[in-house]
Every structure is written in C-alpha cells, then in structure tokens.
Amino acid sequence: xxxxxxxxxxxxxxxxxxxxxxxxxxxxxxxxxxxxxxxxxxxxxxxxxxxxxxxxxxxxxxxxxxxxxxxxxxxxxxxxxxxxxxxxxxxxxxxxxxxxxxxxxxxxxxxxxxxxxxxxxxxxxxxxxxxxxxxxxxxxxxxxxxxxxxxxxxxxxxxxxxxxxxxxxxxxxxxxxxxxxxxxxxxxxxxxxxxxxxxxxxxxxxxxxxxxxxxxxxxxxxxxxxxxxxxxxxxxxxxxxxxxxxxxxxxxxxxxxxxxxxxxxxxxxxxxxxxxxxxxxxxxxxxxxxxxxxxxxxxxxxxxxxxxxxxxxxx
Numbered sequence: 374x375x376x377x378x379x380x381x382x383x384x385x386x387x388x389x390x391x392x393x394x395x396x397x398x399x400x401x402x403x404x405x406x407x408x409x410x411x412x413x414x415x416x417x418x419x420x421x422x423x424x425x426x427x428x429x430x431x432x433x434x435x436x437x438x439x440x441x442x443x444x445x446x447x448x449x450x451x452x453x454x455x456x457x458x459x460x461x462x463x464x465x466x467x468x469x470x471x472x473x474x475x476x477x478x479x480x481x482x483x484x485x486x487x488x489x490x491x492x493x494x495x496x497x498x499x500x501x502x503x504x505x506x507x508x509x510x511x512x513x514x515x516x517x518x519x520x521x522x523x524x525x526x527x528x529x530x531x532x533x534x535x536x537x538x539x540x541x542x543x544x545x546x547x548x549x550x551x552x553x554x555x556x557x558x559x560x561x562x563x564x565x566x567x568x569x570x571x572x573x574x575x576x577x578x579x580x581x582x583x584x585x586x587x588x589x590x591x592x593x594x595x596x597x598x599x600x601x602x603x604x605x606x607x608x609x610x611x612x613x614x615x616x617x618x619x620x621x622x623x624x625x626x627x628x629x630x631x632x633x634x635x636x637x638x639x640x641x642x643x644x645x646x647x648x649x650x651x652x653x654x655x656x657x658x659x660x661x662x663x664x665x666x667x668x669x670x671x672x673x674x675x676x677x678x679x680x681x682x683x684x685x686x687x688x
Contacts, residue, residue, distance in 0.1 A: 383680060385492050389581040390676065393588020404593030410586035411484065411648075414579050419483045420550035422491075422576025423501065425569050427554030430498055440634040441502045443624035447642070448511065450623065451478045451616050455608075462604060468659045471518040475653065476667045477611045479511055480644035483547060484587055485672065488580035489644070490637075493683065499637035501551055508548050512649075519657045591669060605666055608646075612667075613674045617643040617682065636686035643682045645671035 396402040427435070455477040459470045480486060482504045490497040557564060620642035624630040630638065646667050654664035 383492070383683075385581070386489060386584060386676075386679075389488070389584035390588040393585040393590075394592035395588075397589045397592030402589060404589060407586045407589035407593065410582055410589065414583040414586060415483050416546050418575055418579035418582060419487055420546040421572040422487070422497065422579045423504075423547065424550040424554045425572040425576055426496065426498055427501055427551060428558050428564060428569070430501075430554075430558070432555065432558055435498055436502050437630075437634055439628060440624065440630050440638060441506065443628040443630050444503060444620060444638050444641070445506055445510070446628070447616075447620040447623040447638075448478055448506075451611075451619055452511075454615075455611065458607065458611075466659070467518050468657060471515045472650065472654060472660045472664065473608060475511070475515050475650050476608050476646045476664065476671075478616065479507055479647050479650070480641055481647040481672070482507065482644070484583045484648060485675065486641055486644045488584050489679065490640075491580045494637075499634070500641060503638075503641050504547065505551055508545070509543070515653065519653065519659075587672060591672065594669060601666070601670065602663075605663065605670065608667055609671045609674055612646055612671050613643060613678055639686050640682055643675060643678065645675040 393402075393407070397404055397407070452474050455474045456470055459473045464470055464473065480503075482500055486500050487497045490500055556562075617639050621635070621639045624638050625635050648668055651661070651664045651668050654661045
C-alpha cells in the first residue's frame with residue numbers, strides 16, 4: 374500500500390474526526406454532546422458490531438494463537454519497560470506506576486481501533502482477541518493494583534473490593550458482546566437473521582459516531598503543546614512508536630508471525646492510549662491531569678502517524 378493509497382483509506386476517518394473538531398470549534402454542536410455520542414458508540418453500537426461479527430466468524434482463523442501469544446509477550450515486555458522507566462523517573466507509588474503502564478501499553482479499541490480497522494480493512498475482527506486479552510489480563514492487573522493501593526478504601530475487605538472491581542470490568546458491554554458471540558458461535562446456537570441484520574445496522578454506525586465523538590472532544594478541549602512535560606512526551610513516544618516496533622520485533626522476526634496478522638498487530642499496538650485511563654485516574658485519584666493530557670495527545674499523534682504505519686506494514 375503506497376502513501377497515496379494509505380491516505381485514501383483514511384479519508385473517511387479524517388472526515389468523521391475532522392467534522393467533530395470543526396463543529397466543536399465553531400460551537401455548532403455543544404462540546405458536552407461528545408459524551409452522549411461516545412456512550413452510544415461504547416455501550417451500544419460497538420457491542421452490536423462485535424457480537425454480529427464474532428458470531429458469524431471462523432473462530433479458528435480469528436484466534437491465531439501464535440499471533441495473540443506474540444502480542445501478549447510484546448505487551449509483557451512493554452509493561453516491564455514502562456515500569457522500569459517510571460521507577461527510574463522517581464515514581465514509587467504502585468498506583469502511579471500502574472497508571473503509566475496502562476498509558477504506555479493499553480490501546481484505544483472501541484473509539485479508535487475499531488473504526489480505523491473497519492475503514493481500512495473492512496473488518497475489526499482481528500481486534501477481538503486482543504480486546505479480550507487487554508480487558509481480561511492487562512486491565513485486571515491495573516485494577517488489582519489500584520484497588521489494593523487506594524488511600525481511602527471502599528467498605529469491605531481488600532479481597533471483596535477487588536472482586537467487585539473485577540466483576541465490574543468483566544461486565545462491560547464490549548466484553549459481554551464478545552463472550553456472547555464466542556459462546557453462541559461455539560455452541561452453534563441459531564440466531565435469527567433479522568437479529569443479526571439489526572445488529573449489523575446499528576454496528577455500522579459505530580465507526581463514524583466514535584470518530585465524530587473523539588473529534589468533538591478534542592475540538593472542545595484543544596491542545597496545549599507547550600505545557601507537555603518530558604514524562605508525557607516519553608510515554609506518548611513509547612505508546613505510538615516504541616510499542617508498535619516492539620510488537621513487530623517480537624511477533625515478526627522472533628516468533629515468525631507473517632502476512633496480515635503481523636500488520637494487524639503492529640497497527641493495534643500503534644493505537645492511542647484508551648480513554649479508560651482518564652476514568653481510572655479519576656476513580657482512584659491518581660495522575661488525573663497526566664492521564665487527560667496523554668489520552669488527548671496520543672490520539673492526535675496516532676492519527677498523524679497512521680499513514681506511515683499503514684505504508685510500513687504493507688511494504
């Protein structure tokens with residue numbers, strides 16, 4: 374895929390995202406409306422898309438264990454590198470370290486990866502196993518550290534608090550949709566075509582609405598690049614450049630993942646920091662300003678680097 378072809382693939386992404394930015398800057402759409410659009414995408418449209426596509430997918434091809442295992446190894450190495458970097462930077466609070474790990478390793482699947490993959494590849498299926506790994510492994514580790522280290526613990530014993538947090542994480546619409554699709558697929562339970570068509574109809578709106586919501590948010594809050602700290606720049610550079618390169622090195626030359634799957638994994642790793650980082654920071658009262666800045670700036674950097682990554686992985 375040449376540079377011109379990569380840019381052509383991104384025209385719908387830029388249109389939906391840029392429309393949100395423009396309307397927010399001109400105050401034609403209230404900035405607070407971004408939350409309603411984002412909630413619609415996260416709670417309804419993306420789960421509908423995931424369920425229908427997983428239910429009808431070939432799970433044997435969808436779960437390429439060498440590819441998923443390679444990504445897990447790369448993510449594990451990235452966690453170690455970010456944790457060591459945070460310690461070298463003088464960060465000692467385990468919750469603050471966990472927050473930085475989340476910023477440098479987790480990816481924005483629902484609001485960024487899904488719409489980009491649908492637009493570029495025509496499907497977001499390769500994201501499903503990585504989404505489950507991220508939610509069921511990476512997020513649970515972060516939640517465990519946050520719950521056990523919080524300064525004002527909620528009522529109940531640490532184990533009970535941790536259990537409630539884990540159940541809440543696993544009960545998100547995205548995870549429930551993925552698990553329902555996998556279960557019904559494996560059990561060959563028939564789902565009426567009218568239900569699948571309805572899910573597809575709603576799911577088709579996930580990509581433009583999610584990108585429009587992100588554009589509204591960024592257009593409203595703006596960017597203050599001059600105030601970017603060295604730590605922010607280091608985390609954003611790791612997330613948008615170093616982690617994709619690490620994923621390529623581990624999955625490609627080391628483990629022998631080839632073809633489309635190698636491209637998928639590198640692009641997934643190149644996605645920005647998830648908005649959940651800010652949610653976690655607010656909930657556990659740690660690094661709130663840092664989190665907000667990284668979520669916004671990594672989204673912009675990832676969008677700018679996307680044509681380069683598309684051209685690189687297709688070479």
